[in-house]
Amino acid sequence: MYVLTSLRSAWLTFKHLFHRTETVQYPEQMPYLAPRTRGRIVLTRDPDGHERCVSCYLCSAVCPCDCISLQRTSAPNQWQPEFFRINFSRCIFCGLCEEACPTSAIQLIPDFEMSEYNRQNLVYEKENLLIAGTGKVPEYNYYRVAGIDAFGKHKGEGPAERPPVDPRGLMP
Amino acid sequence: MSVLFAFLHALALLLAVVTLAAFLTWVERRVLGFWQDRLGPNRVGWQGILQVAADMIKIFFKQDWIPGFADKPTFIAAPIIVLASVLLAFAVIPFGNGVDIVGALNVGLLFFLGMTSLSVYGVVLAGWSSRSKFSLLGGMRAAAQMISYEVFMGIAVIGVVMQAGSFNLEKIVAAQTHIWFIVPQFFGFLAFFIAGIAEAHRLPFDLPEGENELGAGFHTEYSSMKFGMFFVGEYAGIVLLSALSVALYFGGGHGPIFPPIIWFALKSSFFVIFLILLRAALPRPRYDQLMSYGWKLMFPLAIGNLAVTGGVMIALGQ
Numbered sequence: 077m078y079v080l081t082s083l084r085s086a087w088l089t090f091k092h093l094f095h096r097t098e099t100v101q102y103p104e105q106m107p108y109l110a111p112r113t114r115g116r117i118v119l120t121r122d123p124d125g126h127e128r129c130v131s132c133y134l135c136s137a138v139c140p141c142d143c144i145s146l147q148r149t150s151a152p153n154q155w156q157p158e159f160f161r162i163n164f165s166r167c168i169f170c171g172l173c174e175e176a177c178p179t180s181a182i183q184l185i186p187d188f189e190m191s192e193y194n195r196q197n198l199v200y201e202k203e204n205l206l207i208a209g210t211g212k213v214p215e216y217n218y219y220r221v222a223g224i225d226a227f228g229k230h231k232g233e234g235p236a237e238r239p240p241v242d243p244r245g246l247m248p
Numbered sequence: 249m250s251v252l253f254a255f256l257h258a259l260a261l262l263l264a265v266v267t268l269a270a271f272l273t274w275v276e277r278r279v280l281g282f283w284q285d286r287l288g289p290n291r292v293g294w295q296g297i298l299q300v301a302a303d304m305i306k307i308f309f310k311q312d313w314i315p316g317f318a319d320k321p322t323f324i325a326a327p328i329i330v331l332a333s334v335l336l337a338f339a340v341i342p343f344g345n346g347v348d349i350v351g352a353l354n355v356g357l358l359f360f361l362g363m364t365s366l367s368v369y370g371v372v373l374a375g376w377s378s379r380s381k382f383s384l385l386g387g388m389r390a391a392a393q394m395i396s397y398e399v400f401m402g403i404a405v406i407g408v409v410m411q412a413g414s415f416n417l418e419k420i421v422a423a424q425t426h427i428w429f430i431v432p433q434f435f436g437f438l439a440f441f442i443a444g445i446a447e448a449h450r451l452p453f454d455l456p457e458g459e460n461e462l463g464a465g466f467h468t469e470y471s472s473m474k475f476g477m478f479f480v481g482e483y484a485g486i487v488l489l490s491a492l493s494v495a496l497y498f499g500g501g502h503g504p505i506f507p508p509i510i511w512f513a514l515k516s517s518f519f520v521i522f523l524i525l526l527r528a529a530l531p532r533p534r535y536d537q538l539m540s541y542g543w544k545l546m547f548p549l550a551i552g553n554l555a556v557t558g559g560v561m562i563a564l565g566q
Contacts, residue, residue: 078541079438082530086522089529092283099287 111212113186114171117162119202120183120211126227127206128181128218130155135173135182143167160202165195179218183211258339258349265338269483274299276483276524283528304476312472315378322377327470327477330370334484337363341491342417344501344508356417357409360492361402364447367485368394371449371456374478375466386465389535390456393446396542397453400550401443407436407557408496421500428499433557437497439550444493446542448485450523452530455538490519 100107109115122128131148143166149158173182192198210216219226220234232239274289278296281288290296314323337360342351353359368391375387409415411432412423423429430437446453457465467478494500494515501508503515533541 078545082526086525086529089283090525092285093279095285097282097287098285101287 109186109188111186113188114169114174114184115186115188116164116190117167117169117173117182117184117200117205118207118211119160119181119205120207120209120213122179122217122219123210123215124217124227125208127156128179129157129160130179130181130218131157132178134176134178138172138176140170140172141166141168144173157202160205161199162205163199164190165198180211180213180216183213185211254349261338261347261349262335265335265484265487266480268487269480270300270304272483272486272520273303273479275520276527279521279524280528283525307473307476310472312474315380315469317379318469319377319379322373323469324474326370326374326377327467327474327481328370329373330367330481331477331484333363333367333370334481334488337488338484338491340417341488342421342495342500343491343512344421347509348418352416352418355415357405357415357420357496360417361398361405364394364401365398367447367481368398370481371466374470375456378466378469380469382463382468383466386456386458386462386468389458389462390449390466393453393455393538393542394449396539397443397446397546400439400542400547401447403547403550403554404436404439404443405496407433407553410554410557410561417495421495421502424499424502428497428502430497432560433497433553435549435553436557437493439546439553440496441489441493442546443542444489445523445526446538448482448489450482450486451527452532453538454532455535458532486520486523487516490516490523493519 120128129146131146133146136142136144136146143163144161145163146157146160149156169184169188171184174184177183190198220229221236223231223234223237225231231237274296277299278288278290288296289299292298292302314320339349340351340353340356340359342348342356344351350356371390371394372387375383375385375390378384378387408420408429411429412420414420414423420429449456455465457467459465462468467475470478491512494512498515501510501512503511506514
């Protein structure tokens, strides 16, 4: 009895000799990576070409392995980071920074080929992280929809915004 | 002169077996890969055929480390015993065409059984001298498994010996000119083959190694070429088991057109592939299942086979 069932499973295994193999021969044969693949981290710009990052520190706070380090610029009314540093030797590509980011500045892209011989080269500075485009969120501009007074736009002038209510007015 | 020739003959067979065993490591990984819908090693050389060379270079350059807590002389002796006992057993395999060394040894089969018993010592001593828990557990399992499976392995082959009337493996092959012993000795073959798998501690009976429960079992503490000797010994054991199954039950080198050595190689490689297939297909039994399987099923089967063989031979007046 044992022998027969064993022979049957041996036969079933043997038939796999004629199945297609699942292996992807990686360097010659590149696997398809979905656009939402969590790979290398980039900093994007808004459609006007300004840096999206407003140095809110949420990404660095949420990062489970503390690999993001940044500092807001000291200039008044300026919110770009003075430095923005990601240590990719610690990054686990969990994507929490992307979810935390209120301005869609920090994004993960489908690229994982970032091996280095020197560990120091895995520390990416802001100029390494910044890209020219908008990344995965093409239209979004935080300052246009945030309802604040910035970049020549006054309160209530943005899309889907109403003019501010005068709190001292009598009429509702 | 004849002494020198005999020495060279033995050396050539030795080298051939060791090379074959090393080559088998690649064959196994490749074929196993296909059976698991993978590709297996295919990078070094044509279709990965030089993987053996790469592995050899790697394993020779690894640190040959003996743990400080190990019993040094026994620790070194154990892999030598395993490899030597398997290689010595090849001396009596009747390959035919003058390739075999002492195929006509009058106690050939006993010599083989003796050598498999010796290889138990290698495994047990490896587990014992390592002085680590996993190794010791592996060694204990090896002792119990191999000794209890050896019992009915011996009983199973007695059926063949009774029919052929000799322990001489060449005479046993010659006795299969008309009918292979697989037909009258089918249950004997089952018992012999299953016991042989357990003797070579191959999957599904690889409890002495059992890597997911014992690390690597009896060779947990071994590194570099000492581990390599266990490894080559295991694969040489596969070849030995296949060759002996062919010699005892599948007519040795008998077959049409081709010379005996070709038929022997073809039949043996069928069993080698079948052993690899069993590894791909079957899960490892629990330890108590292994024991009860051996003693309560295979042992009575082998004894029954022996009794029926004897009864039929008396009835036929042979």
